[in-house]
Amino acid sequence: MSAQVARRVAVIGSGSWGTALSGLLAEQVGEVRLWCRSARVAEAIGATRRNPRHLTDYELPSGVHATADAAEALEGAEAVILALPSSYLRDACRMISPLVDAKAPVLVLTKGVERGTNELMADVAATELGGAWRVAVLSGPNHAEEVCLGKLAAAVLAARDADVAERLRALLVSPSFRVYVSEDVVGVEVCGAVKNVIAIACGVAAGLGAGDNTLAVLMTRGLAEIGRVAAALGSDPLTPMGLAGMGDLVATCTSEHSRNRTFGEALVAGETLAAYEERTGMVVEGARAAQSVLALARGLRVAAPITEAVNAVLHEGLPVADAIDGLLGRRPGEEFYGMAFQDKENH
Numbered sequence: 251m252s253a254q255v256a257r258r259v260a261v262i263g264s265g266s267w268g269t270a271l272s273g274l275l276a277e278q279v280g281e282v283r284l285w286c287r288s289a290r291v292a293e294a295i296g297a298t299r300r301n302p303r304h305l306t307d308y309e310l311p312s313g314v315h316a317t318a319d320a321a322e323a324l325e326g327a328e329a330v331i332l333a334l335p336s337s338y339l340r341d342a343c344r345m346i347s348p349l350v351d352a353k354a355p356v357l358v359l360t361k362g363v364e365r366g367t368n369e370l371m372a373d374v375a376a377t378e379l380g381g382a383w384r385v386a387v388l389s390g391p392n393h394a395e396e397v398c399l400g401k402l403a404a405a406v407l408a409a410r411d412a413d414v415a416e417r418l419r420a421l422l423v424s425p426s427f428r429v430y431v432s433e434d435v436v437g438v439e440v441c442g443a444v445k446n447v448i449a450i451a452c453g454v455a456a457g458l459g460a461g462d463n464t465l466a467v468l469m470t471r472g473l474a475e476i477g478r479v480a481a482a483l484g485s486d487p488l489t490p491m492g493l494a495g496m497g498d499l500v501a502t503c504t505s506e507h508s509r510n511r512t513f514g515e516a517l518v519a520g521e522t523l524a525a526y527e528e529r530t531g532m533v534v535e536g537a538r539a540a541q542s543v544l545a546l547a548r549g550l551r552v553a554a555p556i557t558e559a560v561n562a563v564l565h566e567g568l569p570v571a572d573a574i575d576g577l578l579g580r581r582p583g584e585e586f587y588g589m590a591f592q593d594k595e596n597h
């Protein structure tokens with residue numbers, strides 16, 4: 251084990267990713283306090299070292315202390331990690347705001363765009379907790395099911411302040427978890443939110459028996475969609491080529507662990523979003539992001555046809571066959587049209 255880089259950090263949210271990240275943090279940090287919404291989950295973790303709802307076979311290290319008391323979770327925390335689904339992030343930040351040290355760096359693990367406001371997650375956290383300079387995001391091909399087993403993975407940690415990035419990176423980096431840094435918070439966030447929508451489309455295609463070529467087309471045109479939204483928001487055009495973009499797109503669109511991909515498959519088999527989330531106890535962020543990313547793209551006047559198709563199927567009752575017809579009815583034009591200029595509306 252490496253030397254301790256912090257005495258105590260708080261992880262807010264005990265879903266799959268909050269659970270796996272707590273274990274990873276415990277390799278470097280003296281004590282990880284994991285806030286669970288449910289007191290029963292916190293008690294079960296204390297008694298068995300296992301989360302009874304997520305990654306149930308994974309034994310958490312002794313350095314992880316679970317609690318349902320937010321004040322206890324945040325007491326003396328030198329950094330705060332937010333591991334909540336996008337729908338709950340703002341309310342949770344409001345709830346913990348009086349308990350968070352004003353100087354503590356904040357790392358957002360959530361991948362999404364808030365519905366209603368179309369705000370990115372770091373902006374939500376900064377508004378509610380104060381101090382955009384101290385809010386960073388982590389994204390990349392990081393299925394919790396593999397990270398908790400110590401299988402090699404990498405992520406990009408983006409922060410506006412280089413010192414914040416380095417302090418947070420030191421908490422996470424390990425031989426099996428490589429953490430790169432970036433200043434492009436917006437670009438990294440756009441990648442993480444949009445790739446979930448594209449993964450639903452890939453799941454739908456796979457469920458309908460699509461071949462590898464078709465899935466590769468969806469991923470690549472999905473990457474173009476990510477690139478257009480990111481470019482229109484002024485982010486680095488190379489960010490979508492990295493871990494948060496291409497890396498996570500490939501992992502999510504192809505993995506059996508992906509809720510977004512497997513939900514797409516379940517959808518064509520007749521399962522609803524509500525039934526899927528109820529059955530698995532997990533969130534399908536892409537289903538929510540389809541609405542907010544589309545609203546964001548429309549506001550920016552960039553085309554997001556795959557997102558539009560997924561949104562129409564999930565939220566407007568469009569039959570899948572009609573959504574596919576709509577996509578295939580588009581004229582394929584210049585491959586990178588609209589990537590550099592935000593005022594072009596085609597392709």
Ligand SMILES: NC(=O)C1=CN([C@@H]2O[C@H](COP(=O)(O)OP(=O)(O)OC[C@H]3O[C@@H](n4cnc5c(N)ncnc54)[C@H](O)[C@@H]3O)[C@@H](O)[C@H]2O)C=CC1
Pocket residue numbers: 263264265266267268269287304333334335336338342359360361362392393394395531532533535
């Ligand atoms: N699971 C993964 O491998 C990864 C997940 N993420 C992102 O992390 C975020 C959290 O996802 P997971 O940890 O996977 O969650 P999850 O899907 O495993 O679990 C759902 C979580 O939502 C919580 N929840 C339900 N109702 C709530 C409420 N009213 N208020 C607060 N929390 C509530 C549940 O307690 C549970 O912790 C998502 O944005 C996801 O995209 C990012 C990278 C990897």
Ligand SMILES: O=C(CO)COP(=O)(O)O
Pocket residue numbers: 361390391392393394446449498501502507508509510511533534535
């Ligand atoms: O973001 C993730 C992996 O990097 C998790 O993806 P899913 O939410 O589709 O499982």
